[in-house]
Amino acid sequence: MSKNSFEIIGGTPLKGEITPQGAKNEALQIISAVLLTKEKVVINNVPDIKDVNKLIDLLSNLGVKVDRLGKDSYSFQAENINTEYFQTEEFKTKGGSLRGSIMIVGPLLARFGKASIPKPGGDKIGRRRLDTHFIGLEKLGAKFVYDAENHFFDIDASQLKGTYILMDEASVTGTANIVMAAVLAEGTTTIYNAACEPYLQQLCKMLNRMGAKISGIGSNLLTIEGVEELGGTEHRMLPDMIEIGSFIGLAAMTGSEITIKDVHFNELGIIPTVFSRLGIKFELRGDDIYIPAQESYEIETFIDGSILTVSDAPWPGFTPDLLSIILVVAIQAKGNVLIHQKMFESRLFFVDKLIDMGAQIILCDPHRATVIGLDNNVRLRGIEMSSPDIRAGVSLLIAALSAQGKSVIHNIEQIERGYQDIEERLRSLGANIRRVSSSDD
Template sequence: MASFLVEGGNKLNGSITPQGAKNEALQVICATLLTSGDVTIGNIPEISDVQKLIEILRGLGVQVINERKGTCRFNASSVDIDYLKSPGFAEQAASLRGSIMIIGPLLARFGKAVIPQPGGDKIGRRRVDTHFTGLQKLGAKFEFDAENQWFTVLAPQLKGAYMLLDEASVTGTANILMAAVLAEGKTTIFNAACEPYIQQLCKMLNSMGAKISGVGSNLLTIEGVATLSGCSHEILPDMIEVGSFIGLAAMTASEITIQNASLGHLGIIPDSFRRLGINVEQQGNNLVVKETENYEIETYIDGSIMTIADAPWPGLTPDLLSVLLVVATQAKGSVLIHQKMFESRLFFVDKLIDMGAQIILCDPHRATVIGLNRQHQLRATKMTSPDIRAGIALLIAAMSAKGVSTIDNIEQIDRGYDSIDKRLSKLGAHISRI
């Protein structure tokens, strides 16, 4: 198990480019299973979750050729479905939640799929009902072996259907969408997720010959086709990394330029930081976070405390609430952070309280932050990263703290952030990996 030693209190300066979007990468890589043609994907982030998924595809017989850094060519003309029954696949899939998105493509193309209960972050209850309910609407039948935690899904022929999803699940929408493109007839998905990740997946599938309309809305219509062909696709910059870098600059009172941030796909992320008083400027396709020693949280018109909450797109992504919470600890004023989706994601605040932050954990979903206005610098401490997003939030806190902090279990951070220690060190951060 690796750890970070972080010497806090150092200002950063310079430019940084966000990696390719992790969540999009997991979806579009799964989509390569839908065709026997070559699919070339660029701007793939070199992070452990993506590498695990690529290894799963290799095990299935998909040919993966690294053409250059960040670009791979996939060919799924010789898929071995029997690999799904192997102990190796069970171990790989159980450690990666994104592996559940191979079900839709395999079901559409081969009529069957088997997968263990998916793993991933331990951030609370993360049900997969939306995936299977949607696939059932298309004609699939599934069984769940509760004793061994295995799902088996069968569908000799998928048929289009109307469905109203019980929640706007991003991975659930992606899985159903990938199954529907090869289903017979018309499929209508209402209350579909419409995050940029889904928009990009639709763009890629349409370039492969799919017929998807309503892209960017919560009502998707798919006209099933017989086959799909190969294509080339470029992954967007990771909006979660962009938000993380904004938070990092704010907490360390640094000026950082985030290059090629794809501003049109960030939604309300920059404005959410501006509500905390952060000076974020747009310069072309770059974001510049200005050095700000003191920043003040907005209040509502009547003077009541601001609430920042996650919501389905175009609302605020839940993946950035941990970062926003950390940024608020050094602001002037108070804010209520409301994490609606996951009931364990705010439990990392006990580490921040140990560092001197003033936070009241109201319940598993809500935390009130009373900003210190930089009158008291956070203290260095020893902590453990519980998940990807809490991990980066704790790293940001450590970089603003006085003294040397230790962060254990940084494999969680590596799952979502490519070589984050080396990239931040180029900006002037003092981080050692041990």
């Protein structure tokens, strides 16, 4: 049993305003980029969550001067980096527990010509290959030596040279890593099939403000002219689109009237459209999304009348991180939907817990689930369960808030890796949620 759990009494509508945190997936890239310059970089709207705090801690141990300027603002200065730290046991432990640690490799190679990395950890959502990172960096001239006994990579990149790279998959972190290595490489690098998520666009714009020469931002063809050095800058993170999607789903599933503040609507891509296909009504008020309380919402069919399919795809397609949320919200919709999770093998395995709560879901295989909407005719019932990964954890939280009776969710450390102060923020909307430790259970 985990050290902390959430106890939730569900079934009551919520009401109020909620502000999304800074984007977790943007933060891991942007914070790693401070290693590219010896000058000061100030970053605002940094989310206060475990994965981000671990990365900041790792940079501090590497010798980066870190100052916390406010609740969500930091200044970083990577003037004196201790590259010997890579060989310490502490680095092997800390780096191995954080998947985001892979993001420091590109900038370190670019600036110092060498780096080391333990085999990273992170979510258990199926195989998450790092080949894309390594192949791209190798094409720029990096040499990887893997020490199988210690699960450790040593990388030499004393001569990084620009080149043409056709990526085997449009990996966001892979693209970010290669971009950060290429900005200081000699000559021109072209990356085709590059990821083009808003977070990656943010990184490229920040690097350009620091003196990089990146063109094609927002497309899947990036051209990078290497420069000798980069300078300091100030940067503000976008709000987290996964949180925004989670809150839209929460409002619908609990029949709540919620306003989500400062969403940067133009950066949300297809996300609002997919929720509206489930029948969820909302309106844009300035840059806030207002969701009225709805007694029921009906899933659209395709034009020929066949069942709607929602699947994930690289940006500007629908993000895989929100498929678990869509699946949960569909439970109380009117109509049916096929959820097709193409990118990860194990992300749908949490549906057994939803079925225990009374959901009508057929798990077709590890990638597909059909949800038969209950149209609020039957309420889910509260159960005791455990969170397998960040996004499934929040999906289960939404299900619990809509269910009759008491639910207990264990392993909430997984949820807290991606969502800051989640119980306080939900409580401010009127949610009946409290943290209990194992001794209380």
